Amino acid sequence: MIFDRKNLDDNALIAIYKKLLYPRVIEEKMLILLRQGRIGKWFSGIGQEAIAVGATLAMEQGEYILPMHRNLGVFTTRGVPFHRLMGQWMGKASGFTKGRDRSFHFGTQEHKIIGMISHLGPQMALADGIALADVLADRKKTTLVFTGEGGTSEGDFHEAVNIAAVWNLPVIFLIENNAYALSTPTQEQYRAKKLTDKAIGYGIEGRQLNGNNILDMYYGISEIAHSIRQRPRPVLVECTTFRIRGHEEASGTKYVPAELIAEWQDKDPLHSFENFLIAENVLRPEWIPFLRDGFLKEIDPVIDRVLAEKDIRPNIFTELGDVYRPFARPSFKLSPKSNIVRFIDAIRDGLLLSMSKYPNLVIMGQDIAEYGGVFKVTENFSELFGKERVRNTPLCESGVIGAAMGLALNGYKAIVEMQFADFVSSGFTQVVNNLAKTHYRWGQNVDVVIRMPTGAGTAGGPFHSQSNEAWFTKTPGLKVVYPAFPADAKGLLMSAIADPNPVMYFEHKYLYRNLTGEMPEGEIFIEIGKARIVKKGTQATIVTYGYAVHWALEYLSLHPDQSIEIIDLRSLQPWDSATVIASVNKTHRALVLHEDTLTSGFGAEVAAVIGEKCFSELYAPVIRCASLDTPVPMDKNLEKQFLGKSRLEKAMQQLLNY
Known part of the structure; x- marks a missing residue:
């Protein structure tokens, strides 16, 4: 040599x-x-x-x-x-x-x-x-x-x-x-x-x-x-x-x-x-x-x-406390002014305000720059903030999510837009093994938000319509949010971006241009992990989130004689079990409703907690109403049959008549 x-x-x-x-x-x-x-x-x-x-x-x-x-x-x-x-x-x-x-x-x-x-x-x-x-x-x-x-x-x-x-x-x-x-x-x-x-x-x-x-x-x-x-x-x-x-x-x-x-x-x-x-x-x-x-x-x-050092003495509170970086919701002054906006515009507004608030924030995704993304959420963003911060990526979910984590390791914040929530499976290891476990393993925060355009109702078929939130709710270290209204969409997104922990942000595609609602101007930060009581009632509680909140509201509009309390979870990890338990202890009946498939959907976790914590107060078994245990079909009639909405009426009758 x-x-x-x-x-x-x-x-x-x-x-x-x-x-x-x-x-x-x-x-x-x-x-x-x-x-x-x-x-x-x-x-x-x-x-x-x-x-x-x-x-x-x-x-x-x-x-x-x-x-x-x-x-x-x-x-x-x-x-x-x-x-x-x-x-x-x-x-x-x-x-x-x-x-x-x-x-x-x-x-x-x-x-x-x-x-x-x-x-x-x-x-x-x-x-x-x-x-x-x-x-x-x-x-x-x-x-x-x-x-x-x-x-x-x-x-x-x-x-x-x-x-x-x-x-x-x-x-x-x-x-x-x-x-x-x-x-x-x-x-x-x-x-x-x-x-x-x-x-x-x-x-x-x-x-x-x-x-x-x-x-x-x-x-x-x-x-x-x-x-x-x-x-x-x-x-x-x-x-x-x-x-x-x-x-x-x-x-x-x-x-x-x-x-x-x-x-x-x-x-x-x-x-x-x-x-x-x-x-x-x-x-x-x-x-x-x-x-x-x-x-x-x-x-x-x-x-x-x-x-010779002593073995570690396990402490449950220490272990649970180290899964996430501590985070306090930023202080803000709620504007007295509000506007009626579309769901998609609320998301855009949250992104625009955050990009201005954090000069170290970078958005990455396929076709998000000049094209504005397939749903046009980031239209004109590259003109406003430059292509350095609004970056088109090659078609490679794992690489892009990993790059987002690298940005976070070196002092930046990152948002990754999945073109469709379904495609995140190609980056699964980065999400559940790298993003999720890093803070618990060695105390490093990972400021990454993954935007997940999700859900059915648009005849997208098996690969563009999945509700895959349950893939992530069981993974410690990830936060999972799923807004149902424009104000929540903006407030939860701004909180997710501020949060130093990795957040999976689910946004329902059907709601983008089909739902309008009141949204405050300026900054708004909604606490991750806090549910909202959308409608008060005394006969039963519907626990739901996402598009299914609107199924529940539509059901109530058709049954004005019923006094049903509707809880919109808004966040699935962590989730607000205290609000749910208090409601069910009051109404004594519970129906858990979601768009995801029935078996092992997040509703199973909610139902289990209700059964465990409210057993002595229940007048009826906890009922779950969800979508069929099949892939999401494309045909509109098959899709309608697939979705849990088609079985909501029967499920509520079963609950109330028990």
């Missing part, structure tokens, strides 16, 4: 060597602890340290790095305290996630490191958003994100690289090609001769580096990073190396030919660099054990101290 020291003096070379040696010493110690049964799992990066260390040294301290679970050298080179790392690996309170996650599944804003999650690939889109924030703020920075050769098979890889290419984002996509994705060799993973060839398809630069050569890594990433700070654009970098240990220690390496392991052991990045330094008379052989011993004397007491 040939090393080119260029202009590095002896002290600089020794400093690099120490950075390379330190994670190796830690790793070797971890393997000893693993054999002793003192730790439970370890993902070894032995033999790959030059990539993490060299690339990190090349980055400026204030630039973000998104590593993976074999990149200990990123954390040690950035100066993350070893006792915090050890506490993290041991699931102690001194770790970054308070025992809630393991390995490198955490972030630290202090060190500008955003760790991965187990779903390989999503971190790459986060890098896009982080880089976009730097571009919007005119910061001359680059972002470095790691993936493996196996990760290049993920759709997230394609989406992230494509977004970065289209938007000229200063991201270095670093592929650690270590020959095996767990046990799958490269010939079963891709057909390209080299992974840098993939760059051609995206119209970006590709470069291959020797991942076992610390100086090649340092100079190569330094050059690329410097260049794209000046001229923002993505670069795809393939770093060739080899994983000489198992995917994780329990899996072993029996599937790898022994001669292949031997070949790469001869290319060990640490030993090769040591030999070079010795030949250059920079390092004396007798210094090596001295340096190793020094590191061991540093880490051994820390290991003993962390292992």
Whole structure:
């Protein structure tokens, strides 16, 4: 292996060597602890340290790095305290996630490191958003994100690289090609001769580096990073190396030919660099054990101290309290003036006011700029706020949601418009595993709102009409709102945008231009999690939300002799169980009504709570009225039969006559 020291003096070379040696010493110690049964799992990066260390040294301290679970050298080179790392690996309170996650599944804003999650690939889109924030703020920075050769098979890889290419984002996509994705060799993973060839398809630069050569890594990433700070654009970098240990220690390496392991052991990045330094008379052989011993004397007491730390004492209130970032509704003065507006205009007004209120707010989605979105909600927005803040996106839901999260990690707020709520399934991992779990895992707020044009009634069929709110109400960490009136649409949207937590904002397409109502001028913030009693009554309570609120009102207009209380939940996560319980205890009968399908719809949760909390006050069983357990049909007559509205009359008779 040939090393080119260029202009590095002896002290600089020794400093690099120490950075390379330190994670190796830690790793070797971890393997000893693993054999002793003192730790439970370890993902070894032995033999790959030059990539993490060299690339990190090349980055400026204030630039973000998104590593993976074999990149200990990123954390040690950035100066993350070893006792915090050890506490993290041991699931102690001194770790970054308070025992809630393991390995490198955490972030630290202090060190500008955003760790991965187990779903390989999503971190790459986060890098896009982080880089976009730097571009919007005119910061001359680059972002470095790691993936493996196996990760290049993920759709997230394609989406992230494509977004970065289209938007000229200063991201270095670093592929650690270590020959095996767990046990799958490269010939079963891709057909390209080299992974840098993939760059051609995206119209970006590709470069291959020797991942076992610390100086090649340092100079190569330094050059690329410097260049794209000046001229923002993505670069795809393939770093060739080899994983000489198992995917994780329990899996072993029996599937790898022994001669292949031997070949790469001869290319060990640490030993090769040591030999070079010795030949250059920079390092004396007798210094090596001295340096190793020094590191061991540093880490051994820390290991003993962390292992001796008390186990975490579970506290329900602490756990529940950390799922969301605390948020107080902004103060505002309600305007005495109001107008009668359409539902869609209320949403537009909430967006317009929020875009003016928060200069760091960015809206992203398909066709939302000049075209104004398929429903024209953002028409003229790009003229008012510029295409930098009102951004057309490629057709890639996962990548865009990930980019929104990256924006939030780097100081921005983001709104993502799903063209239809149905399409969010293509970005499901980003929503339920990245957005939802980040604050609970390591205390990072994620200011992202996903607008979800939802619902039936427009003959949209199975893929443009779903009421899929229940996909998200059972996921801790997400807030879910679903307004039924213009004033609520505006007030809940403004609250969702102000809220530092991820919010799924459902807006019914049928109501856009078919419903009008009174809406106050100026700012209005409606508390998320607070229901509204739309109509007071004494005979029974209908608990509902969204378009179904209007089904209930229509039912009452046809039955003026009945005294029915209607509760519009408005928010589904959190939801206002106290208001519901108080109403049912008063009326003694309850019907839960929603547009979603019956089985496992959100109404099942509401009905269960009523049954549990109001059992002694009920005069009749809790009745649920919802849509058929089928996909949403397109034909208008089939759709009418599908919707729960067609069974509301019968359901209310059953409840009242029991």
